[in-house]
Amino acid sequence: MRALASLSRPTIFALALSACDESTAADAAQASEVPSRTWQSAALLPAFSAPALASFGDKVVLVGGDERWRTERALETWQFDGARWEQLPTSQAPSARQRPGLARFQDQLLMFGGKETSLTPDFADYVNETWTWNGTDWTQLQLAQSPPGRSAPAISSWGGQILLFGGQSSSGALQDTWRWGGTHWTLLQPGDGPKDCESPAARLSATVVMFCNARTFVWDGVGWNEKATSTRPTHRRGHVLASFGERVLMYGGYADSGNTQETWEWNGTDWRDRTCSPSPAVREGYQLTQLADKLVLHGGGESQTWMWDGERWSLATLPTMPAARRDYAIATLGERVIVFGGRGRGGLLDDTWAWDGEHWKELQPAQRPAVRASARLAAIGGKLVLFGGLGSAGLLADTWELEGETWSERQLDTHPPARQHHALAAYRGTVVLFGGASSDPLTADSALADMWQWDGSSWRQLSLRAGPKPSYRHALAGYGDELALFSGSFAELWFWNGEVWTRRELGDAHTPIPESAVYMAQLGPRLVAGGLSDFGFGLRTREWDGTRWSEESFLAQSVGPITSVGETLVGLGGAPLRTWIYASR
Numbered sequence: 001m002r003a004l005a006s007l008s009r010p011t012i013f014a015l016a017l018s019a020c021d022e023s024t025a026a027d028a029a030q031a032s033e034v035p036s037r038t039w040q041s042a043a044l045l046p047a048f049s050a051p052a053l054a055s056f057g058d059k060v061v062l063v064g065g066d067e068r069w070r071t072e073r074a075l076e077t078w079q080f081d082g083a084r085w086e087q088l089p090t091s092q093a094p095s096a097r098q099r100p101g102l103a104r105f106q107d108q109l110l111m112f113g114g115k116e117t118s119l120t121p122d123f124a125d126y127v128n129e130t131w132t133w134n135g136t137d138w139t140q141l142q143l144a145q146s147p148p149g150r151s152a153p154a155i156s157s158w159g160g161q162i163l164l165f166g167g168q169s170s171s172g173a174l175q176d177t178w179r180w181g182g183t184h185w186t187l188l189q190p191g192d193g194p195k196d197c198e199s200p201a202a203r204l205s206a207t208v209v210m211f212c213n214a215r216t217f218v219w220d221g222v223g224w225n226e227k228a229t230s231t232r233p234t235h236r237r238g239h240v241l242a243s244f245g246e247r248v249l250m251y252g253g254y255a256d257s258g259n260t261q262e263t264w265e266w267n268g269t270d271w272r273d274r275t276c277s278p279s280p281a282v283r284e285g286y287q288l289t290q291l292a293d294k295l296v297l298h299g300g301g302e303s304q305t306w307m308w309d310g311e312r313w314s315l316a317t318l319p320t321m322p323a324a325r326r327d328y329a330i331a332t333l334g335e336r337v338i339v340f341g342g343r344g345r346g347g348l349l350d351d352t353w354a355w356d357g358e359h360w361k362e363l364q365p366a367q368r369p370a371v372r373a374s375a376r377l378a379a380i381g382g383k384l385v386l387f388g389g390l391g392s393a394g395l396l397a398d399t400w401e402l403e404g405e406t407w408s409e410r411q412l413d414t415h416p417p418a419r420q421h422h423a424l425a426a427y428r429g430t431v432v433l434f435g436g437a438s439s440d441p442l443t444a445d446s447a448l449a450d451m452w453q454w455d456g457s458s459w460r461q462l463s464l465r466a467g468p469k470p471s472y473r474h475a476l477a478g479y480g481d482e483l484a485l486f487s488g489s490f491a492e493l494w495f496w497n498g499e500v501w502t503r504r505e506l507g508d509a510h511t512p513i514p515e516s517a518v519y520m521a522q523l524g525p526r527l528v529a530g531g532l533s534d535f536g537f538g539l540r541t542r543e544w545d546g547t548r549w550s551e552e553s554f555l556a557q558s559v560g561p562i563t564s565v566g567e568t569l570v571g572l573g574g575a576p577l578r579t580w581i582y583a584s585r
Contacts, residue, residue, distance in 0.1 A: 037523075039539065039555040042579040047303035048076075052102035053287030053296070054109055060291045061109060061133065062298065065096040077133070080298075080305065082291055083316075093138045094131050099285075101155035103162050109133040110162055110180060115151035126150050126169050130185075146185055147178045154201035156208045156243075163208050163219060166197055173197070177224070193217060193224025200288075202241040202248045204268055209248050211241065216266070232271045233264045240288035242295050249274075249295055249308060252282050263313070279313050280306045321360045322353045324577040326558070331377035332565045333384050338402065339572065340386060343373040348392055352402070355570060355579065363405045372396060376424035378431045381456055385431050390420045390440055399459070415459045416452045421517075425476035427483045428498065430455050434485060437472040447471050447489075467501035468494045475520035477564075479527055484544075486529050488518035493544070506549070519571070521564035528569060528582065532558055539573070541582070555580075 051064030060080040074093035079086050094100075097114030104110075110132055116125040126149035130141045147153075153167030153174075162180040166173065173196050177188045197212035201219075208219040214235035216227040233239075239253030248266040252259075259282035263274045280286070283300030290296070295308040305316040328342030328349075337355040341348065348371035352363040369375075375389025375396070384402040388395065395418035399410045416422075422436025431454040439446035447470035451462040468474065473488035483496040493504045518531040527544040539559045543550040559573030559580045569582035 037543075037582055037584050038553065039541070039557070039559065039580050039582050041574075042581055047301060048285075048299060049301040050098040050285040051287055051299045052100045052111065052114075053289045053298060054102040054104055055289045055291055056104060056109055056133070056135065058292065060289055060296050060298075061102075062287075063094075063100065063102060063111065064299070065098075077138075080291070080296060082294070082296075082307075085305075090137050094129065094140070095127075097127060097151075099151040099168075101153040101164060101167070103155045104157045105132075105162050105180065105182070106160070107134070112147065112155065112164060112180075113150045113153055113167065115168075124170070130180075143184060147176065147187075148174065150174055152198070154197070154199060154210055156201040156203045158203050158208050158219070159206060159221065163201065165201060165210070165219075166194065177219075189223070193219075198237040199239070200241045202243045204243055204248050204266065205246075207268075209241065209266055211236075211239065211250060211266075216271070227269075229270045231273075233262065233273075234260075236260060238284045240286050240297065242288040242290055244290060244295050244308070244310070249288070251288060251297060251308075252280070252286060254282075254284070263308070276312060278315070280304065280315075320362060321579070322351070322362075322572065322577065323349070325349060325572065327373035328561065328572065329375045329377040329386060329389070330561050330563045330571070331379055331384055332563045333379050333382075333402070335565065337563055337565055337570045338377065338384055340369070340377060340402075341372050341375060341389070347371070348373055348390075352405075352407070357565075360579070365402075365405055365407045367409075368407045369398065369400045369409070370396070374420035376422055376433075377402075378424040378426050380426055380429070380431050380454065383456075385424075385454055387416065387424060387433060387454075388419050388422060388436070394418070395420055395438070395440060399454070412459065416450070416461075417448075419448060421472035422448070423474050423476040423485065425478060425483060427478055427496075432476065432483060432496070434468070434476060435471050435474060442472060464501065467496075468492060468503075473517055473531075475518045475529065477520045477522050477527060479522055484520065484522075484527055486518055486520050486527075488531050517560065519560045519562045521562060521569055523564055523567060523569065523582075528564075530560060530562060530569075530582075532560070 048064030051062050053062050062078040063075050065076055075096050077088045077090055079088055095116055097116045100114030101112045112130050114127055116127060128146045128149035130143060132139050148169060150167035150169045154165040156163050164178040166175055175195055179186045179188055194210055194212040194217045199210045199212045201208050201210050210217045216229055217224045218227055234255045236253035236255040239250055241248055241250050250264045261279040261282055265272045265274050280297055285300040286297055287299045288295055288297045297306040307314050322339060323344055325342035325344045329340045331338055339353045341350055350368055350371040354361050354363060370391050372389035372391045375386055377384050377386050386400040388397055397415055397418035399412055399415060401408050416433055419436035419438055423434045425432055433452040435448045437446045438448055449470040451464055452459050453462055468485055468487055469490055471487045471489045475486055477484050485494045494501050518529060520527060520529045530539050530541040533540050538554055538556040541553045557574045559571040562569045562571035571580050573580055
């Protein structure tokens with residue numbers, strides 16, 4: 001089983017060059033010590049909204065995070081070698097923050113500032129920390145004097161030093177200029193320089209260049225001087241700058257006429273328009289830096305990395321991956337995880353994807369189930385069976401099987417009534433269905449408590465004397481020789497032995513995930529239950545050892561549904577969409 005391979009091995013992707021004028025689980029066991037497991041993002045191309053980017057040796061280093069209102073997580077550090085992105089492990093790291101300043105200083109990177117966000121969107125802390133990266137780990141410097149805290153400062157290597165200018169603080173735009181010489185920060189007196197500026201900075205020979213409010217400013221080591229030019233870009237903000245040989249390249253920004261995809265070049269005397277197609281989409285938060293004989297552009301909440309070779313832009317594409325979605329169907333078939341449909345940004349989906357532990361592959365069957373969300377999948381006899389869900393015309397009651405890469409519909413006279421948000425699980429060579437909702441939108445009166453069994457050729461309804469309450473917030477999973485059901489609506493745990501349901505009295509404070517959509521799977525001798533938090537922005541997870549629930553762990557991502565494969569769980573979640581794996585640390 002290769003489900004963990006992506007956690008330690010980077011994902012390779014191809015660089016697509018194009019001409020500039022072209023478009024382009026096991027028996028239950030006795031209670032044992034809870035293993036140390038956590039949700040981990042499979043290493044794909046990072047798609048952070050406001051990262052910092054800088055060249056470092058023959059690599060590009062990116063620092064950032066993809067969750068907005070979090071300060072408890074450390075900043076992620078990634079490395080790009082021109083062909084692949086790789087997340088770098090660190091023993092210590094700065095707290096998660098947006099738009100810090102990052103620049104090369106001798107044989108290290110220096111990072112200053114950034115904006116920490118919290119669960120309260122109106123609150124932000126502009127930090128004034130100085131950190132260095134040596135290629136292996138981060139070190140915070142303890143300094144007697146530092147520039148005031150800020151985000152998005154203009155920062156550039158310059159003459160064996162670092163020049164830092166402006167940025168945003170809690171009091172608004174800053175206009176101060178600082179120099180880092182290796183041991184301390186020094187405040188400089190810039191004279192009549194840029195004001196109310198939202199521009200990055202880039203080094204050109206012995207100067208530093210900024211394009212601010214449609215004016216070009218150059219730092220000559222003494223002060224800022226405005227340059228008169230015969231031609232220039234229009235007024236803009238949110239653009240990016242980077243040195244490139246004997247030129248400075250500028251891309252994008254928000255101009256007076258709207259978003260722009262313009263590319264301009266500064267030669268030390270004048271500007272030249274180098275705009276061509278294809279070009280990266282315009283987004284705020286891009287960062288630009290040099291890598292060997294190219295420039296690398298990344299960020300803005302996109303998972304795309306673009307490269308400029310002096311003549312044209314080319315796109316380094318992400319490995320194939322499902323589009324963003326929720327309420328999809330997911331199950332394990334052999335050593336592959338299969339995902340079908342769900343609700344995407346443009347509506348309901350009908351695509352089928354397979355994950356082998358390292359890569360996603362879209363299957364291309366000749367026929368497929370209709371678009372739907374909130375359907376369920378389960379494995380039986382080397383096939384997957386899919387039932388129900390919410391389609392474009394309402395609730396569905398069709399039964400489909402996936403064998404290999406082929407979908408086929410089973411034409412049946414007897415089957416469960418149409419429903420969504422039901423539970424489906426493999427059990428003793430059959431598939432068992434319980435509950436769900438018989439209407440859309442969901443209501444308490446629409447909750448179902450019927451139970452059906454699929455033997456590979458037909459459905460039959462099981463007769464129940466007693467059992468779980470009607471519910472559509474529940475999950476089913478095999479647990480030893482029984483079938484476990486946990487209801488998020490009523491926080492109840494039930495076990496089915498093939499004939500009767502028995503309720504397990506929880507009797508402790510660790511009742512997991514009430515009042516939320518619940519997903520559950522068996523990992524070895526344990527059940528893992530997860531569900532959305534009360535506010536819907538994160539996943540709460542607990543483990544059942546046969547006697548009691550463990551302490552709750554929290555991931556600030558909406559992940560699910562989930563499925564077990566080997567000794568891991570796999571699910572999709574986050575924005576942008578990522579593959580999340582619940583495994584040993």
